[in-house]
Amino acid sequence: MTNTQVTHIQIDNYGPWTVTPEPRREVDLQTLQSRLYADLAQLFGNRDGYIFFSRFDNMIAVTNGLDEADHALIQESVGNRYPVTMSLSVATGTTPVSALGTATEQLQEAGSAQDDGRREVLRGQTIDDEFRTDADVQLAHFDVDDATEKYTDQLNEFDTFIQIEQGYAALMKYMREAHDSLSFFVGGDNVIAVCPDLDEADYRDACDHVRDAVDVELKVGVGRGRAPADAGMDAKHALEECRADGATVRFE
């Protein structure tokens, strides 16, 4: 059984800030958002966590191994370097969806995303070291088969993007509904999913669903570990095995 620790990160009162006193230049917003994400990738990643950009103003991280002090330091470090602040809420659960559900609720109880008075909230419980196990985190690295040959080198880049994007839209919805998983596009033709204790048939089912729905062929490597970094790296090695032997699903 997995025991995923999930952190919901929300920029405080960001919508109003983007248009005060005037709409801010989009290039600056894009630079701010993507650098904040890059910094958080390093701040969480250096502690063996994983973060996903999702909507950029709201991000989702898998944080097994990070305690409250780690979260506080990350929050402070961003506050020291950005014109915006962020709130963090962390929770655990046997599925990623239930963990995130708790995390988001805690944040919502503290106030609206656009409540001017709610700043740098830090809520929730992390897993004590003694209760952590090697089965806590399951990550799956999905990848489109022969994306270069089938799409990138054939279609105009936007039509390639549509293929990848429709594949992602189908996968993320299905994995959420059928398998209580959180799936994130990570660039190129890759999606990383944070999963409960799924088995090979479940992943095969998801790949089948996407092929049937939008005609995009996927393969997937799955890794498990105490920390997201371990599970994620194992998933990548498993994916290389798919590449080597043509399998659709591989567990490391």
Next chain:
Amino acid sequence: MTNTQVTHIQIDNYGPWTVTPEPRREVDLQTLQSRLYADLAQLFGNRDGYIFFSRFDNMIAVTNGLDEADHALIQESVGNRYPVTMSLSVATGTTPVSALGTATEQLQEAGSAQDDGRREVLRGQTIDDEFRTDADVQLAHFDVDDATEKYTDQLNEFDTFIQIEQGYAALMKYMREAHDSLSFFVGGDNVIAVCPDLDEADYRDACDHVRDAVDVELKVGVGRGRAPADAGMDAKHALEECRADGATVRFE
């Protein structure tokens, strides 16, 4: 009539690089990709262009006002600061889709995205200054109505994300097929579309389509200009007018 100049940016031989000699840590890839995007946002943005991250390994920019020397300098600057290089191909057309079509084709003719020997290609034609007009670029800034109240403050963050993402997936496909436009998610609940000479009815039609297909309500501000930065800022002001008077579509 618009005359959009579109640049297709592609990291050279990126797939193989990510797994050589071993799969590289995902946090480093994420950091690399998002910082490269942030740098390009500044490099294009400082010359009044706009770039969108799309797949990160392939990005699409609107570049009216940038000539070949600008493209060459951007390419060189990235080559000086990153472990990867990128190829650029630029073209123009009366619709963004046709411009991109030409740009991608030129790149494909130079070699595959995973051709080890194809590096730092720079192809295509830019618009001479004398032929530029104030009607060259049309940008539309779409935004979800009351996203905070309806989603962010109500659902768990992934379910909010699903709503936004399904809205985006529907919009990007429809705008491509029905209106020859390129639409990009830019974070939060926002999508920026690069459009040909569309009118109010066209935008209304797109918003209707998305509402009917996935039940997400949009409004949109539209701007036009000689350079993407002008059109984009106008679009934002128009969107503020939608906010002020409840309109679904506003042109600045």
Next chain:
Amino acid sequence: MTNTQVTHIQIDNYGPWTVTPEPRREVDLQTLQSRLYADLAQLFGNRDGYIFFSRFDNMIAVTNGLDEADHALIQESVGNRYPVTMSLSVATGTTPVSALGTATEQLQEAGSAQDDGRREVLRGQTIDDEFRTDADVQLAHFDVDDATEKYTDQLNEFDTFIQIEQGYAALMKYMREAHDSLSFFVGGDNVIAVCPDLDEADYRDACDHVRDAVDVELKVGVGRGRAPADAGMDAKHALEECRADGATVRFE
């Protein structure tokens, strides 16, 4: 005769900010300062200017070719992305020192560096395009002879650093006093000086002075141009000529 345009950049009220409400972590201050400098290097550099980090909270730029609107945009872009703001003051003069003198005075008149009420000041005059000439900027790129062999590969790194640093301290003071020039350490064993219309004998004199004072041997390449980027690149090519033929001073 040179006509150097110099901009003095000052973070507003930075000292108090670093200790409010508590002293901020030094690593965050270092990250903030060096990234702000990197961003300004790009923002000025993309407009063919040069900026030097000097004290980080106060920086000095050579900005021939940038007008007031460019300065305003750079100021706004930083304000959009950092927790601190900055004031800019620009002036011109036949020597870099006199230009900077005017620039700093204008800023001081607007209020103290630690005046809480003085924010985002933008003062001064830039050179109209019609008055710019190819002789406006003279930049010199100084470099220590055989630094690798004599120091880096021989001494402990701090003792190497002491050599370079004492060389720099001697050079910057002498060039200021004897030649009205502004000299900046740019890393490694390199110093870039912003100079008035100096000739070969002047540079030879400066190198002799440093050798006599602190026993550090320098060579120097000199470039001239309409914009700092041109002069700077020419200086580098001239320095390569010194390397090729063993000369102490070379003009491109």
Next chain:
Amino acid sequence: MTNTQVTHIQIDNYGPWTVTPEPRREVDLQTLQSRLYADLAQLFGNRDGYIFFSRFDNMIAVTNGLDEADHALIQESVGNRYPVTMSLSVATGTTPVSALGTATEQLQEAGSAQDDGRREVLRGQTIDDEFRTDADVQLAHFDVDDATEKYTDQLNEFDTFIQIEQGYAALMKYMREAHDSLSFFVGGDNVIAVCPDLDEADYRDACDHVRDAVDVELKVGVGRGRAPADAGMDAKHALEECRADGATVRFE
């Protein structure tokens, strides 16, 4: 007695790279160097270490608390994101100078800084956790008295910089020779010194020396700790006490 762990970081074969095949644009080199430093500040800082930019191509870090695996990960992460690689050598000693001496020697034995074949060297011993104590690191935070009133608000910025720089040049040399300490300028009017077990009289002596040599008045806060981050933060608090009561030296 202190037990300082010092890491010498050296970009591999950087000099030749900067001019191959042609001299690279200085703004790109500056951006590369300062971002690399910012990244290392975070990579070391997130593990409670401190790094100083010194010459940028060679940097010095205090790394008590980081083991070999931490160093390896930092090296790999930079290799994944930059066009250059770096070598690391770590050593310990009762004085920072002796620790650095060993570290640099190990690196020099592995090859020249400009040896094309020497890449990503990682050498040396770190302190086992069981041998670490709260007295291992002593950091001193020096600051110029009333720099704003005396210099920044009075002189042109370069003349202010000369004052600060001459103060630093005098301090770094004296602390090295008289007190086996490594002192680094960190921006503004601040210098952080990595020291052996010095007492109040030693610091008073150093401040006196600088006042007599170059007429710059300093105060200094001193902190001690198991890790650089603790010692550094204590030093900052001690400096605030100097500010509060006018003392020249304070230990936390």
